[in-house]
Structures are given as structure tokens and as C-alpha cells.
Amino acid sequence: DxxxxxxxxxxxxxxxxxxxxxxxxxxxxxxxxxxYRQLPSQGPEYVIHGLTSNVNNRMASLAIAExxxxxxxxxxxxxxxxxxxxxCILRDVRNRGTSYDKVIFGPxxxxxxxx
Amino acid sequence: NAxxxxxxxxxxxxxxQSMTLQCAQDMNxxxxxxxxxxxxxxxxxxxxxxxxxxxxxxxxxxxxxVSRLNKREFSLRLESAAPSQTSVYFCAxxxxxxxxxxxxxxxxxxxxxx
Numbered sequence: 001d002x003x004x005x006x007x008x009x010x011x012x013x014x015x016x017x018x019x020x021x022x023x024x025x026x027x028x029x030x031x032x033x034x035x036y037r038q039l040p041s042q043g044p045e046y047v048i049h050g051l052t053s054n055v056n057n058r059m060a061s062l063a064i065a066e067x068x069x070x071x072x073x074x075x076x077x078x079x080x081x082x083x084x085x086x087x088c089i090l091r092d093v094r095n096r097g098t099s100y101d102k103v104i105f106g107p108x109x110x111x112x113x114x115x
Numbered sequence: 116n117a118x119x120x121x122x123x124x125x126x127x128x129x130x131x132q133s134m135t136l137q138c139a140q141d142m143n144x145x146x147x148x149x150x151x152x153x154x155x156x157x158x159x160x161x162x163x164x165x166x167x168x169x170x171x172x173x174x175x176x177x178x179x180x181v182s183r184l185n186k187r188e189f190s191l192r193l194e195s196a197a198p199s200q201t202s203v204y205f206c207a208x209x210x211x212x213x214x215x216x217x218x219x220x221x222x223x224x225x226x227x228x229x
Contacts, residue, residue: 043205043220091216097145099171105158
């Protein structure tokens with residue numbers, strides 16, 4: 001299974017952009033890159049996902065390297081509410097609905113936002 | 116839509132007691148998952164069910180059993196609870212869309228085993 005590596009922790013000042021990196025050097029052509037975040041005392045929530053092209057939604061942007069071996073989650077203006085653990089995971093679309101669709105989370109990046 | 120619901124929200128057990136954690140989703144999702152999260156740690160997959168009638172082991176299945184009762188419900192059973200099973204348990208289900216799958220998580224069950 002393709003794995004991801006993320007920094008354990010990062011800090012950002014409030015209202016500044018945040019770039020959260022994720023390395024996935026063994027990614028396969030059918031792996032989607034997903035990002036989730038977990039606010040304190042809550043379950044994880046979906047943030048964004050993509051395959052090859054950069055993606056934007058109301059929460060964040062996802063920048064995917066041309067060789068797809070790394071990606072970056074971009075929060076355009078960090079707020080105190082963005083302090084959370086951010087998880088980058090890979091999901092192989094070929095595993096959908098099969099016993100191989102395990103969906104493994106790593107330790108993630110703990111983001112602190114400084115007022 | 117209630118999304119993914121879990122019961123109970125909190126539970127305290129004594130070592131050796133048994134209990135079942137309930138999970139239900141009303142989004143017609145095929146795949147469902149059980150994770151545990153120890154304090155200050157990431158999520159670890161216990162069991163998952165890719166479709167009704169199937170279940171598979173995840174990373175840490177020992178000490179647990181699961182039942183996929185129907186498409187909506189996926190329960191997790193601790194037959195003989197141990198202090199090492201003190202954790203927060205999250206249930207999740209996956210939507211399957213042409214543009215990619217998304218997981219939806221429940222609010223969690225906080226379990227303490229004394």
C-alpha cells in the first residue's frame with residue numbers, strides 16, 4: 001500500500017496562509033490524494049481530494065506536484081478554528097468496494113494557529 | 116440526514132466486561148469502518164466492511180468482533196474488555212462518487228476500561 005509522510009507539527013500566525021506538505025513517493029496512478037482534518041474532541045472531517053490537477057473548494061486548495069509524489073494543502077488565511085490535526089491519505093480507486101479498501105490514517109500534522 | 120450516528124457517547128467498563136458499540140448511517144453508503152484513537156495519537160483501523168455481508172480485519176483487530184447487520188448498521192463488540200482498549204472509537208462510512216470517495220465520521224464513543 002502506498003504510504004504518506006507528513007511533518008508532526010506546524011505553526012502558523014492567524015490570517016496568514018498555511019502550506020501543509022505531504023510526501024507520497026510510492027503513489028500509484030490510481031491513487032486519489034485525500035485530506036481530512038480533526039478538530040479537538042471531534043471526529044475527522046473531509047477537506048479536499050484530487051487525482052492530478054490542483055483543486056479548490058471553500059475550505060482549502062490542494063496543489064499536486066507534476067510527478068504526483070507530493071502534495072500541499074493550502075489554507076489561504078488561517079483562523080483559530082483551523083487549529084487541528086491534518087491527515088493526508090491515499091485511496092486507490094481500484095479498491096472501491098473490495099476487501100482491499102482499508103483506508104489507513106497516519107499520525108497527521110498537528111497545526112497550531114497563533115493569534 | 117443524521118449522517119453517521121454512534122451510541123453510546125460515553126461508557127465506563129470494568130476489566131472483563133463485554134459491550135457492543137453501535138453505528139448507523141443513513142446515507143446509503145456501502146463501506147463502513149471502525150477506528151480507535153488513543154490519546155494524542157492518530158486513527159488506527161480496527162475492522163471494515165466493504166459491503167453488506169462482508170467484514171475484514173484492519174490494523175488492530177485483536178480483542179474485537181464486528182457485525183454488519185445490514186447496509187445501515189455496523190457494530191463493534193468487545194467480548195472481554197481490557198484497560199488497553201481504553202480509547203475513543205470512531206465509526207465512518209464512505210460515499211462512492213465518480214470524482215472520488217469521501218469518508219464521513221461519527222462523533223465518537225469515549226470508552227474507559229478500569
